[in-house]
Amino acid sequence: MKLIDFIFPPRCPLCGTVTTEKDKTFPLCENCFDLQEKEKFDKITDVADYLPQNKDFYCAYKYNGVLRKAVIKYKFEGEIWMAKPFSVFIIKAIEVYGGFEDIDYLTYVPVSKKRLAERGYDQTFEIVKEISKCKGIPVIKCLLKDNKMGDNASGNKNRHTRVSERRYFFIGNKSEIKNKNVLLIDDILTTGSTIVECTELLLENGAMSVSAAVLASGRKDF
Ligand SMILES: [Zn+2]
Incomplete structure (x- = not known):
């Protein structure tokens, strides 16, 4: 062959x-x-308790079993072709409950530049590029992850502490997202603190609404 x-x-x-x-x-x-x-994610009714600022939240699957193994291969073993099928999971999850009609821009939770250099690709950006291609919605890169901070620093801390320990920064053009509806995409939801932080940044910088979508959720409680 x-x-x-x-x-x-x-x-x-x-x-x-x-x-x-x-x-x-x-x-x-x-x-x-x-x-x-x-393993499909059911419609989440009380997600506002966890993601109070998001207009909508979409999630394709629970993060376990064979999907978890596949995501690990995708992230750490260079299986970039999986970005396309994973993008279809997210698209299908959104189309069941909402749809893309109101979405002006896609953006995503990035890995740090240090990790990007080590790995050679940003796993979530690869998925978002496929969604953009399929739905014809532009992607804007407007978030940056601090190199120095860990991945799960702020799960249990209160908002005041979190703000002083921000892991992400807005590096976009405020006029670009002003009064726009943004769909924020991440690969895996663990505590939800990353989505909360990035959503706050987008709203503070002028977005009209921020919906969020993830491939899978590791939370057991919703
Ligand atoms: Zn199969």
Whole structure:
């Protein structure tokens, strides 16, 4: 088999089986589709308790099992092709409950420049580029992650402490997001503190509304 034949057919991101975009289970193979139905995220009714400033919140799956293994491969083993199928998970989750009609811009939670240099790609940006291509909505890069701060610094701290320990900064053009509806995308939701912090930044800098979407949630309580 030529390399090009090997690369181009779409594959199920969870098991590697070749699929086609015509399959109703796409991007999953039939087997993984059936398994993932049990891991689907139900409509979240009380998410306002956790993400009070987000207009809407979308999440495709629970972060466990084979999906978790696939995400780890995607993030740490250079399996960048998974960005496309993962983008379809997020698109489908949004289209079930909301849709893209009101969204002016996509943006995302970035990795730090240090991590980007180590890894060679920003896993969430790769997914967001695919969503942008599919839905025709522009991506703006307007958030920067501080190199020095850890990934889970502020989960249990109060807002006052958090503000003094900000991990993200707004580096965009305020006039670009002024009065716009922004969809903020992250790969995995753990505590939710990252979404809260980045949403605050976008609103402080003029966005009219911020909805959030993630591939999967590791929270057990909603
Ligand atoms: Zn599969």
